[in-house]
Amino acid sequence: MPPKRQLVKLKVSPEFLKTLPVFATPKAKRVKKVAEEKKSDKAGDGKHSSPGLDEPANARINTGSKELSTAGLTVHSVNANFALDKSGRPAKRWVRGTRQFKTFSGFKVKIKTWKHKSERGEKEKTEKTESKDGSPVIEPPSNSLPKQEDMNSPSTDPISSTQANHVISNKQLLYTTDRLTPGSIxxxxxxxxxxxxxxxxxxxxxxxxxxxxxxxxxIYKNELWKQSGHWDNYKEDMFKVVGNDLSKEAIVEEGCRGHEDQHEYGLxxxxxxxxxxxxxxxxxxxxxxxxxxxxxxxxxxxxxxxxxxxxxxxxxxxxxxxxxxxxxxxxxxxxxxxxxxxxxxxxxxxxxxxxxxxxxxxxxxxxxxxxxxxxxxxxxxxxxxxxxxxxxxxxxxxxxxxxxxxxxxxxxxxxxxxxxxxxxxxxxxxxxxxxxxxxxxxxxxxxxxxxxxxxxxxxxxxxxxxxxxxYQGAWPFWLNPRQALIVPVSEKHVEAAKDLQKQISGDIAFSDSVAPITGYNFYVDIDSRDESVGTRIKDAVQKKYSYILMIGDKDIEKGTVAVRTRESRKVSNMTPKELKELFVALERNYK
Missing domain, CATH: 3.30.930.10 (Bira Bifunctional Protein; Domain 2)
Known part of the structure; x- marks a missing residue:
């Protein structure tokens, strides 16, 4: 396995920032200079201006936030990728070791470690486990919050929370917006x-x-908002609405502002x-x-x-x-x-x-x-x-x-x-x-x-x-809109998959009579596409299904189903009754 790599980022400390000179050239020229040096780097020039060298005015610094900026030296003046280490090379990069960065005076060092994972083949390898008494062992999906370093791909820079939300939503089809109703979801x-x-x-x-x-x-008449004080103190942040019970023409002709107010409303x-x-x-x-x-x-x-x-x-x-x-x-x-x-x-x-x-x-x-x-x-x-x-x-x-x-x-x-x-x-x-x-x-x-x-x-x-x-889309079971996916091995197992879906989906979706007012309802889907089992399992993991259920000839014969989670490739055999009891326990305990 290849050795681990580490991403090093340098952030200048507020104290050190105060000692740095301001740029002597306008921002546009500074940015142009950075672009030219970047272009020369690709050609093998390798020249950089580094903090502490002969030309400190050309030092390119990533302050990390607007609050740490000073006049003429702003976080947006240069791209963060051009923060330099003491050797004059871009510091925001993957390295084998980090020793050269730990003693760099004036800078805070942030290190993220990434370990290489081998590519999986199309065919999913599974390992069945059982406890000593023969009962199935299933590790439920983790309910803990993932760390920030686990959320960013090693090949890309972190993006804003709003951008990240849109990316996840587009993958999981959670929400959308439209220009015709700005600010509404x-x-x-x-x-x-x-x-x-x-x-x-x-x-x-x-x-x-x-x-x-x-x-x-x-909606209420503005009389209420005046009584509460919102009209005088919060009016600019409210949506005002005029009712149709009195036309604008009549208001203008009457010329009575007080009469008009009676027909003004606020959301x-x-x-x-x-x-x-x-x-x-x-x-x-x-x-x-x-x-x-x-x-x-x-x-x-x-x-x-x-x-x-x-x-x-x-x-x-x-x-x-x-x-x-x-x-x-x-x-x-x-x-x-x-x-x-x-x-x-x-x-x-x-x-x-x-x-x-x-x-x-x-x-x-x-x-x-x-x-x-x-x-x-x-x-x-x-x-x-x-x-x-x-x-x-x-x-x-x-x-x-x-x-x-x-x-x-x-x-x-x-x-x-x-x-x-x-x-x-x-x-x-x-x-x-x-x-x-x-x-x-x-x-x-x-x-x-x-x-x-x-x-x-x-x-x-x-x-x-x-x-x-x-969660980065990896919702805990009780909150997951995709709680389980059934993967029939072949077309002949689809009917058995539908029967399993009916047994484990809870008390509401497949009720034989009027659906009860209370009860459990689990979101269980079936993937019967004409794709290999491995491909469908891989897709289920990417879509963040909590549980993936596989059913084939042996499972039908034994009256069981092969169960795995999105985090683990270990598989256990469970009966539909055991599986439903597991789902109920997870939902009841907010897991």
Whole structure:
């Protein structure tokens, strides 16, 4: 087997960057010079200008980020492939050893190791394994998140998370977009399977934590948004709609702006005002609090076209939105429970508590309410963060709160080390006051409840993108839109494959009567193409099926099926009943 190779990248440190001179020539000429030197390299010239040599002004440096750039020396001034090692050669390259790079002063060295894997033949080789008692042994697909170095081909540079998402989506047919509806996502059948699994998962968790699901309207008169404060503080980020119940001509002729306002609407950017309306419809007693509403309906925000980015920044999105109406004494326990829900949820996806970043966002310049009320709310959130994340487990973001209250933001890194805000917890004393919300306390007096806004996934589209980055299409079984593929050995085994599909697909897809309202439904496909078994298995592995099931004469005779995972070539024989029980166990345990 050929020896392992290592990809070396050099990144200049901020301290060393300050000591470097700025370029004396314009950017266009610098880039042209780099191109000319690259061309001369191909001709065998081999000349380079290296940091620390006679012409430091011509040094070509990869700073790694815009934040580390200085005037005249920017990350985009030259291509990263031209970062030089101390011998004057391009440093971003495959080498046999890395000793020459480890002592290079002023530069940070990043090394990625790649081990050569031998090519497999078309015919898939398999190895059957059994335990001592003769029962089949199957290693389920890994549920852990792959490391970044495992995600990039050794022959290509890393690409952005948005580009990576598009590549995976195109291969797995998960989602698409169209210029006629910018910032909106079309989830295709396989992507919808994942989306619905995420929604159903969160609905079950919220039921456990005492939330009641509601469905609220998409559009409201601007009267509501003025009452909530969104019209004055958030109007530019909203989609405004004019109703047809009064023509524009009539409005112009009447010349009454107030009359026109009555027919101006806004698509909801968030659910909180609607949930306040629901709470206000009924008299509440202290014994009924806390009241917890959840809502999964779509939201719209008028993001600038230049800010739109794949799944992470869209105009139409879904959020696992929740609002808690509680007493002052219940704030600490409710926020603590919400943080526990967040940690439990992220843990299912292999996200450790140490990877979660908590931020306290304080009063912004543009806010509503009294400063004393804001200070009280911020102190409440500080106390909860100290109790749940520790005094050193969170950071402050000054003036980054919502206009109606301070908040706790939860950030996660994707596989490309880019941070995304996902969950949020916001404490709100303002909306209950603006909507005159009340409950009856023990003494029969009317009191104003406290409102807590919370989301765990945040935008489902954004969380979908983070999972795409982490899993790179190798979804865990319970979330996989392609859970199993049956490969009949020949055409005569297709009917047996269909019978197997019916036996292991769960309680819904092949129900003999009306499909039950609850039960398991597994996504099992059949590949009966006129291709070799090896080719079809190879295609199944590339499509990231969790399990590949092979059925032939001996399997039919024994009443079993040959089973392997996408990660392992080891094969075990299982009965359809055992296989279905395995699928049920994996789904129940989120594996």
């Amino acid at each position: 079309f989830f295709l059948p396989h992507g919808t399977r994942i989306f619905n699994k995420l929604v159903n998962f969160m609905k079950n968790q919220q039921t456990k934590y005492g939330f009641q699901e509601v469905i609220s309207p998409l 909801k950017p968030m659910n909180c005002p609607g949930h306040c309306l629901i709470f206000s419809k009924f008299d509440k007693s202290y014994s009924e609090l806390p009241v917890r509403y959840s809502d999964f309906s779509s939201l719209h925000r008028n993001e600038a076209s230049g800010a739109l980015s794949g799944l992470t920044r869209v105009r139409r999105f879904h959020q696992d939105d929740g609002h808690i109406f509680c007493t002052l004494q219940q704030i600490h326990s409710e926020i603590t429970n919400t943080i526990n829900l967040i940690k439990d949820t992220y843990g299912v996806f292999g996200i450790d508590s140490a990877e979660i970043e908590f931020f306290l966002s304080t009063r912004p310049e543009k806010y509503i309410g009294e400063i004393e009320t804001w200070d009280e709310a911020e102190n409440q959130l500080r106390d909860v963060l100290n109790a749940t994340a520790g005094h050193d487990g969170w950071q402050i973001r000054e003036q980054d709160g919502a206009f109606y209250g301070p908040k706790i933001d939860i950030l996660l890194k994707d596989a490309f080390d880019k941070k995304h805000q996902v969950g949020t917890i916001q404490l709100d004393f303002q909306l209950p006051s603006r909507f005159a919300l009340q409950y009856t306390d023990k003494s029969g007096q009317k009191e104003q409840p406290i409102m807590i806004h919370r989301a765990v996934f945040g935008s489902l589209e954004r969380f979908f993108a983070i999972l795409l980055d982490h």
